[in-house]
Amino acid sequence: MLKGVWTFGLWCIVACILLGCGTHYQWTKSHPAYRIPPRDDLAVVGADKAFVLIRSAWFAKKLNISADSIQTKVTTECANLLTDELKKRYSRLKVVPSSKLDGLPEESLKLDQRIFIKGKFPEQGVMVADSSGNIPKTILIVHEVIIGTDLSRENYFDYALIHNEGPEKKTSNNLTAIASYTLWDNERQRALFSAVDQVERPIVKISMGDIEELVRDIATQIQRNLDAGAGL
Amino acid sequence: MKKFLYVLLIGLLAVISHAKDIYFDSHYTLWKDGDILIWNVDKSITIDPKEFCLSLKRNNTSIGDPKCRIFGEWERDSVALRYATWLGYNLEPGTKAEYLKARHPAMIAKIQALEDKIVIYVSKVEGVVRVALFDETAGKPKMAGTVAFNSDPIALYDDMANSFFDRPAKRRLTKKEREKMATEPDEYYQETPNxxxxxxxxxxxxxxxxxxxxxxxxxxxxxxxxxxxxxxxxxxxxxxxxxxxxxxxxxxxxxxxxxxxxxxxxxxxxxxxxxxxxxxxxxxxxxxxxxxxxxxxxxxxxxxxxxxxxxxxxxxxxxxxxxxxxxxxxxxxxxxxxxxxxxxxxxxxxxxxxxxxxxxxxxxxxxxxxxxxxxxxxxxxxxxxxYSDPSPDAxxxxxxxxxxxxxxxxxxxxxxxxxx
Incomplete structure (x- = not known):
């Protein structure tokens, strides 16, 4: 019995050392003032320009869409779907046109020692109005949503890895989406919460429905993270 | 006994009413005979540069002969104006310097161009005067906090001088000295000899x-x-x-x-x-x-x-x-x-x-x-x-x-x- 405890303890120590040596990332960051997650009073910006499809030729073949139009078709559909899905979760969701962020410099926001989000943020001292001219309290800025197969987010956001040019293994076991976004306090012009999320769905027989399900998963994940980021 | 308690209470209230609250202090360098630029954007209070300067001299003997003036360039500049507005929203108790960074490249450039001048941001909000100090070394305030508002301007300036300018002042380097400092090797840096x-x-x-x-x-x-x-x-x-x-x-x-x-x-x-x-x-x-x-x-x-x-x-x-x-x-x-x-x-x-x-x-x-x-x-x-092997007759x-x-x-x- 005692020997068993000792062995278990020893394995725990070994496991801790091994885990400790591995890279541990922090994928979310909250502002100390972020206490209350948005309920209904949310606006979204950038979804229409955020989607990127990786391995579009493969998708075109599988989905039977011409290779020329696959990128536009899938990303437009995904963007609309994401907005709709967010509307289901935040009933009074407003849309701020992406043009409001045009002309602003791309800035980076640090989540972790090695993880940096890149995106456009509204200026300090300027409140952004939605399409109907109202000033929303908080805005969900969707920076980028990458859709592909078997992706991992560290390859896109760890600055030590993003310049790697090693041969990529092209596997297609899972459908992956990597979404980076920021919850913006529009009244005080500060980032309340930022995150990089990765969602996956196993590929059985790929159809447009699978991609739609993936986008639904993103919307669910975003809501869950916004709540968790406020300490709920 | 009751009387004593009253006196104590009044004393305590007086202390509280004069209370200052320093949010953070990154230990900026106060220059002797320096330039103090008053950045008073929202004009919620009036600051008299001359009286403010005299308060500084009264409260800090090492400060020499500072020159204070209203920082009109920043008060009229639209980029600086936006940052000041933003600072007004975000300068709140318990905040840290890293959350007050200026993001606009033009604003960062303005701060970096200060060269030994100290900018003092002031704004009156709900009975306190919010203060933030900037110098050219960082694109964010070096020190921030509040002092209680006082309708007597001299007392208010004294409070501000006491809370934000209470460190020993250093002599400013001349241009030649600066150049020499920039080319001097770091005294802590030395190669390990062979x-x-x-x-x-x-x-x-x-x-x-x-x-x-x-x-x-x-x-x-x-x-x-x-x-x-x-x-x-x-x-x-x-x-x-x-x-x-x-x-x-x-x-x-x-x-x-x-x-x-x-x-x-x-x-x-x-x-x-x-x-x-x-x-x-x-x-x-x-x-x-x-x-x-x-x-x-x-x-x-x-x-x-x-x-x-x-x-x-x-x-x-x-x-x-x-x-x-x-x-x-x-x-x-x-x-x-x-x-x-x-x-x-x-x-x-x-x-x-x-x-x-x-x-x-x-x-x-x-x-x-x-x-x-x-x-x-x-x-x-x-x-x-x-060591010798042990012999039979050891x-x-x-x-x-x-x-x-x-x-x-x-x-x-x-x-x-x-x-x-």
Whole structure:
């Protein structure tokens, strides 16, 4: 019995050392003032320009869409779907046109020692109005949503890895989406919460429905993270 | 009692009403005779630059003759105006400097162009005056906080001066001095030399008893006396025959390579009296009897240098080595003794040479790269010179005198250092 405890303890120590040596990332960051997650009073910006499809030729073949139009078709559909899905979760969701962020410099926001989000943020001292001219309290800025197969987010956001040019293994076991976004306090012009999320769905027989399900998963994940980021 | 409580309460209220709240302080440099620029965007209070300057001078005598003015350039600039508005939203209790960074490239450039000027942002909100200070070293406030609003402007300025300008002021550098500072090498930066050598002379003291060890380990050796020129209770240690606690002189030379590993050769000289028993009449003929202890040792030296400042380097080290010890006898009978006794002729003889180990720690304090003081302490031993195979009649062989002689030592040395 005692020997068993000792062995278990020893394995725990070994496991801790091994885990400790591995890279541990922090994928979310909250502002100390972020206490209350948005309920209904949310606006979204950038979804229409955020989607990127990786391995579009493969998708075109599988989905039977011409290779020329696959990128536009899938990303437009995904963007609309994401907005709709967010509307289901935040009933009074407003849309701020992406043009409001045009002309602003791309800035980076640090989540972790090695993880940096890149995106456009509204200026300090300027409140952004939605399409109907109202000033929303908080805005969900969707920076980028990458859709592909078997992706991992560290390859896109760890600055030590993003310049790697090693041969990529092209596997297609899972459908992956990597979404980076920021919850913006529009009244005080500060980032309340930022995150990089990765969602996956196993590929059985790929159809447009699978991609739609993936986008639904993103919307669910975003809501869950916004709540968790406020300490709920 | 009640009256006393009232007085206490009023006093407490007065303290609270004058309370300041510093959110953070990144220790900015306050320049003597500096420029203080008042950035009062929302005009929620009026700041009189002249009176403010006088308050600064009253509350900080080291500040010299500062020049204060309204910072019109920033008050009219749209980028700075936006940042000021934003600062008004975000300057809240408990905030940190990193959450107040200016993001607009033009605003960052404006802050970086300040060059020794201090910008003081002021804004009155709900009975307090929010203050944030900027200098050119960071694109965010260097210090921020609040002071309680006071309708008497002089009292308010005094409060602000006391809370935000209470550090000793430094003289501003001239343009030429700045250029020189920029090209000067960092005094803390120095290359580790390939070789650092030294020679030294030291004085020390050694004894058989090692501190913090029990007395009874040594008592029999230390207390023993020599009778009839050779008789002691035990002869494994030389300290049965000769005094153990004596000063010594040492000469040494050594060096380290790459600031880490080195070697040192050391010569040590000490004089030890033989512990003759004064009650023993056989010593009546004796004039003097003592031994010179000569030791030559070689040790490995492991060290690490810590540069303290321009003129002092501290190098702690450990050393581990071996040594050869020679005991040279000095004995003579009194002038009037014609023929020494038989006991004198058959007196104790030490081995020709003893071999031992030495181990210890120390530290060198090197001033102006050349002149060092070295402190060291350690333990050294002396044993038989060579190991011989045990022979069949080993039991019959006499024991080596002083085959296990150990002492500890401390020494202080003066050294000369050089680097190659």
């Amino acid at each position: 070789f650092n050598g030294w020679i030294g002379v030291g004085l020390g003291y050694s004894q058989a008893k090692i501190p913090l060890t029990p007395d009874n380990w040594y008592r029999s050796h230390i207390d023993s006396k020599v009778r009839k020129y050779r008789v002691t209770k035990d002869s494994t240690s030389l300290w049965n025959f000769i005094d153990d606690s004596d000063p010594f002189l040492s000469l040494y030379a050594g060096g380290t390579w790459y600031g880490f590993i080195g070697a040192e050769i050391i010569y040590r000289l000490a004089k030890h009296n033989v512990k003759t028993d004064s009650k023993d009449t056989s010593y009546d003929e004796l004039d003097h009897w003592y031994f010179y202890q000569h030791e030559i040792g070689l040790s490995i030296h492991l060290s690490k240098t810590f540069p303290m400042n321009k003129w002092l380097d501290i190098t702690p080290f450990v050393f581990l080595g071996f040594q050869y010890s020679f005991f040279v006898e000095e004995i003579d009978v009194k002038d009037d003794v014609k023929k020494p006794s038989a006991a004198y002729e058959k007196r104790v003889e030490f081995e020709e040479v003893y071999k031992g180990a030495l181990v210890g720690i120390g530290s060198q304090f090197v001033f102006a790269k050349h002149y060092g003081i070295s402190l060291r302490t350690g333990i050294s031993s002396r044993g038989r010179d060579t 039991a019959a062989e006499p024991t080596t005198i002083g085959g296990s002689t150990i002492d500890c030592f401390v020494s202080l040395g003066l050294e000369y250092h050089w680097v190659l």
